[in-house]
Amino acid sequence: MNIVNNLFNIKYPIVQGGMVWCSGWKLASAVSNAGGLGLIGAGSMRPSVLEEHIKKCKKATSKPFGVNLPLLYSQIDKHLEIILREKVKIIFTSAGNPMLYTNIFKKNNITVVHVVSSKKFAVKAFEAGVDAIVAEGFEAGGHNGVNETTTMCLIPEISESINIPVIAAGGIASGKSMLAALSLGANGVQIGSRFAVCKESSSHKLYKNYVFDSKEGDTQLTLKELTPVRLLRNEFFYKIQKAYQDKVSVNDLKEILAKGRAKKGIFEGDLINGELEIGQVSSMISKEQTAKQIIDEIINEFNKQKLLIKSIKLNK
Amino acid sequence: MNIVNNLFNIKYPIVQGGMVWCSGWKLASAVSNAGGLGLIGAGSMRPSVLEEHIKKCKKATSKPFGVNLPLLYSQIDKHLEIILREKVKIIFTSAGNPMLYTNIFKKNNITVVHVVSSKKFAVKAFEAGVDAIVAEGFEAGGHNGVNETTTMCLIPEISESINIPVIAAGGIASGKSMLAALSLGANGVQIGSRFAVCKESSSHKLYKNYVFDSKEGDTQLTLKELTPVRLLRNEFFYKIQKAYQDKVSVNDLKEILAKGRAKKGIFEGDLINGELEIGQVSSMISKEQTAKQIIDEIINEFNKQKLLIKSIKLNK
Numbered sequence: 286m287n288i289v290n291n292l293f294n295i296k297y298p299i300v301q302g303g304m305v306w307c308s309g310w311k312l313a314s315a316v317s318n319a320g321g322l323g324l325i326g327a328g329s330m331r332p333s334v335l336e337e338h339i340k341k342c343k344k345a346t347s348k349p350f351g352v353n354l355p356l357l358y359s360q361i362d363k364h365l366e367i368i369l370r371e372k373v374k375i376i377f378t379s380a381g382n383p384m385l386y387t388n389i390f391k392k393n394n395i396t397v398v399h400v401v402s403s404k405k406f407a408v409k410a411f412e413a414g415v416d417a418i419v420a421e422g423f424e425a426g427g428h429n430g431v432n433e434t435t436t437m438c439l440i441p442e443i444s445e446s447i448n449i450p451v452i453a454a455g456g457i458a459s460g461k462s463m464l465a466a467l468s469l470g471a472n473g474v475q476i477g478s479r480f481a482v483c484k485e486s487s488s489h490k491l492y493k494n495y496v497f498d499s500k501e502g503d504t505q506l507t508l509k510e511l512t513p514v515r516l517l518r519n520e521f522f523y524k525i526q527k528a529y530q531d532k533v534s535v536n537d538l539k540e541i542l543a544k545g546r547a548k549k550g551i552f553e554g555d556l557i558n559g560e561l562e563i564g565q566v567s568s569m570i571s572k573e574q575t576a577k578q579i580i581d582e583i584i585n586e587f588n589k590q591k592l593l594i595k596s597i598k599l600n601k
Numbered sequence: 602m603n604i605v606n607n608l609f610n611i612k613y614p615i616v617q618g619g620m621v622w623c624s625g626w627k628l629a630s631a632v633s634n635a636g637g638l639g640l641i642g643a644g645s646m647r648p649s650v651l652e653e654h655i656k657k658c659k660k661a662t663s664k665p666f667g668v669n670l671p672l673l674y675s676q677i678d679k680h681l682e683i684i685l686r687e688k689v690k691i692i693f694t695s696a697g698n699p700m701l702y703t704n705i706f707k708k709n710n711i712t713v714v715h716v717v718s719s720k721k722f723a724v725k726a727f728e729a730g731v732d733a734i735v736a737e738g739f740e741a742g743g744h745n746g747v748n749e750t751t752t753m754c755l756i757p758e759i760s761e762s763i764n765i766p767v768i769a770a771g772g773i774a775s776g777k778s779m780l781a782a783l784s785l786g787a788n789g790v791q792i793g794s795r796f797a798v799c800k801e802s803s804s805h806k807l808y809k810n811y812v813f814d815s816k817e818g819d820t821q822l823t824l825k826e827l828t829p830v831r832l833l834r835n836e837f838f839y840k841i842q843k844a845y846q847d848k849v850s851v852n853d854l855k856e857i858l859a860k861g862r863a864k865k866g867i868f869e870g871d872l873i874n875g876e877l878e879i880g881q882v883s884s885m886i887s888k889e890q891t892a893k894q895i896i897d898e899i900i901n902e903f904n905k906q907k908l909l910i911k912s913i914k915l916n917k
Contacts, residue, residue: 286909297915404817404884423739424751432818435740435751437772437781438881442817456753465753465781468910501720501758502748532848565754568720584915593602594784595911599613599900 289450289473292396292417293375294349296320297584298473299463300419300452301576303353303377304427305329305562306552307486310338314345315485315576323350323576324377329548332363339371349375351396356381369393380428383413398452402430404442411447418443419475422455426478426564429506429513437469444470458566460586464594476583478564481551484575489554493573495519495561501568510535511542517561521546605766605789608712608733609691610665612636613900614789615779616735616768617892619669619693620743621645621878622868623802626654630661631801631892639892640693644671645864648679655687665691667712672697685709696744699729714768718746720758727763734759735791738771742794742880745822745829753785760786774882776902780910792899794880797867800891805870809889811835811877817884826851827858833877837862 288298301308301316303326313323323346325338335352342350352373354364357380365386368376376390379400390397391414399410400419410418420443422436423429434442436455444451453471457463458479466474480486482493499517506515507525516522528541542560550559574582604614617624617632619642629639641658643651651668658666668689670680673696681702684692692706695716706713707730715726716735726734736759738752739745750758752771760767769787773779774795782790796802798809815833822831823841832838844857858876866875890898 286913288913288915422751422753423749424754433739433821434817434881435738435753435772437738437752437778438740438884439817441775441777442885456751459757461757461785462753464784464910467913468780468784468906469777501750501755505749565750568754569758587915590784591910591913594780594907597602597604597783597907599604599903 286467287450287472288467289417289452292450293322293351295322297580299580299583300324300377300473300475301480302454302475302477303328304477304481305547307481307488308353309487310342310345311487312480312483312485312576313338313350314342316480316580317346317348317350319577319580321576321580322375324353325350326353327364328353328355328358329552332360332367335364336367336371339367339373343371351375351377353377353379355379356383356385365389368395377419383410383415387413387415400454401443402439403432403434404439404446407443407447407451411449415449417450417452417472418447419452419454420471421475422453423506424515424565425455426481426504426515426567427562429515431509431513433506436466440466440469440471444472456564456566458564458569460583460588461590462566463583463587464590478567479570479579480576481563482570482573483579484573488551491554491556492551492559492561495556496563496567497571497573499563499567504563504565504567508538508542511538514560514562515564517563517567519550519559519561520557521550521560602783603766603788604783605733605768608766609638609667611638613896615896615899616640616693616789616791617796618770618791618793619644619695620793620797621863623797623804624669625803626658626661627803628796628799628801628892629654629666630658632796632896633662633664633666635893635896637892637896638691639666640669641666642669643680644669644674645868648676648683651680652683652687655683655689659687667691667693669693669695671695672699672701681705684711693735699726699731703729703731716770717759718755719748719750720755720762723759723763723767727765731765733766733768733788734763735768735770736760736787737791738769739822740831740881741771742797742820742831742883743878745831747825747829749822752782756782756785756787760788772880772882774880774885776899776904777906778882779899779903780906794882795886795895796892797879798886798889799895800889804867807870807872808867808875808877811872812879812883813887813889815879815883820879820881820883824854824858827854830876830878831880833879833883835866835875835877836873837866837876
């Protein structure tokens with residue numbers, strides 16, 4: 286079985302998801318130094334900030350790292366310019382049409398990975414010429430697809446439809462779930478939530494603690510009329526639910542969402558008015574660890590679980 | 602790693618989910634004869650019909666089989682009487698409080714398994730003294746939990762919380778997904794959708810074909826205000842969606858749902874007015890096979906995939 290190590294020239298097939306307000310140079314370089322692939326999340330960065338983070342990341346690690354670039358970002362051309370000028374070698378694109386930029390990246394010898402949440406878009410990304418895709422299930426935190434297909438169903442579906450590497454995302458935070466993802470046919474995993482609350486994440490302490498305290502069932506996919514997003518329930522979340530009960534219009538919903546809600550919640554630690562994006566798997570994350578501790582723990586658990594699985598004799 | 606073979610005295614740790622209008626004596630005995638655990642789904646059977654199916658199942662197989670019993674069923678006491686009189690040895694209970702009947706079953710030396718979709722109810726079932734639980738994720742077909750936790754997140758959460766066997770359900774229809782489920786910590790799997798459309802299922806030919814033609818994204822969880830149910834989209838489904846758009850009351854929704862919708866869709870093959878319950882994994886099921894062909898294929902794929910996983914060396 287092929288894993289994505291060679292594609293990115295990394296030690297372990299673990300990608301740290303690019304996440305708004307969490308994944309700057311500190312997190313990306315820590316993950317890369319620990320043997321995974323760190324990604325700077327450009328989605329919450331103005332172009333000058335992205336440039337600064339790329340420069341700092343280069344200084345902090347000699348290992349490969351990448352940038353996650355939401356294609357719908359308003360200043361995408363400036364982001365693009367910086368990425369090419371700084372000679373970033375790995376780009377993960379999301380939220381947009383992979384036909385638009387994949388050629389430009391490929392001409393510049395950049396490895397391109399596109400994030401999708403359905404088979405239809407996986408095939409489109411494959412046809413656009415990307416090197417790999419991230420297939421992200423319904424359980425993932427933050428923005429999410431409309432099909433609501435879970436990781437368990439999405440990975441076999443996609444990996445049997447295209448012949449480029451598939452990186453599984455959504456619900457993966459441990460060695461067990463990493464083994465499950467590879468069993469389903471994935472060639473690597475992308476982990477978001479667990480890194481979102483690790484030591485090197487730039488998320489706020491109060492947000493981290495709220496995640497550590499969360500239980501099974503505490504996140505919910507909402508705002509499906511705008512763009513579906515998975516959140517932990519808090520006062521802001523209940524405000525949205527109240528708006529649904531009051532049957533407000535999509536425009537009113539937009540007004541409630543307003544701007545900067547994710548920054549408020551994740552970066553500033555406003556647990557009341559902020560949008561607290563995180564995956565379902567947050568219920569299994571209970572303490573702050575370094576990126577290295579997380580990766581080492583996942584690899585150890587993976588190897589241990591692999592031995593257990595090896596010992597199974599199906600026939601009675 | 603322990604699998605559930607000894608608990609049920611079966612060859613493979615594969616349970617066929619009890620499903621309305623699909624799983625009578627023919628399907629249950631075929632699965633049991635093929636080495637899995639077949640279940641008669643009592644949810645769509647009047648007491649006299651259940652009695653007939655149990656008697657026929659005994660004649661059709663000498664292997665262990667069980668009955669799936671929804672605890673909210675209106676004539677539950679009559680079902681119970683028949684189960685005890687017919688000396689059924691394995692009961693899967695669902696949709697109700699496991700405290701109510703577990704003692705009665707245990708006193709009669711019946712193995713009791715309860716179906717849950719959240720950690721909270723798994724712990725309750727454990728405390729009620731059941732022998733195992735089925736943990737069913739959001740991707741599963743038919744009736745579903747309110748937490749929307751997916752199989753990938755639910756299995757580790759529950760298997761680390763209680764020390765009785767956990768049978769994973771939701772999104773499992775292949776050797777790969779079975780391997781994934783055991784990797785997550787499950788001790789066996791329950792498969793619904795694939796058996797719902799197999800040769801021995803009593804579902805209608807037109808329903809089966811509709812499932813075989815379905816694609817990724819074609820099912821949706823709806824009717825969350827009554828009891829969440831996963832369906833394939835059809836005219837009945839769009840009628841529900843229209844009702845939501847028109848912001849009708851819960852009572853009006855109940856009227857639209859009315860009675861017998863599942864029977865209409867699944868048993869009578871009314872693709873227009875029927876409720877077409879099935880799991881997300883339906884998109885991966887494309888032909889009618891016998892229960893034995895399905896089990897043999899799953900076991901072969903499981904063993905093949907296990908070898909591939911064994912060959913993975915994580916370090917570059």
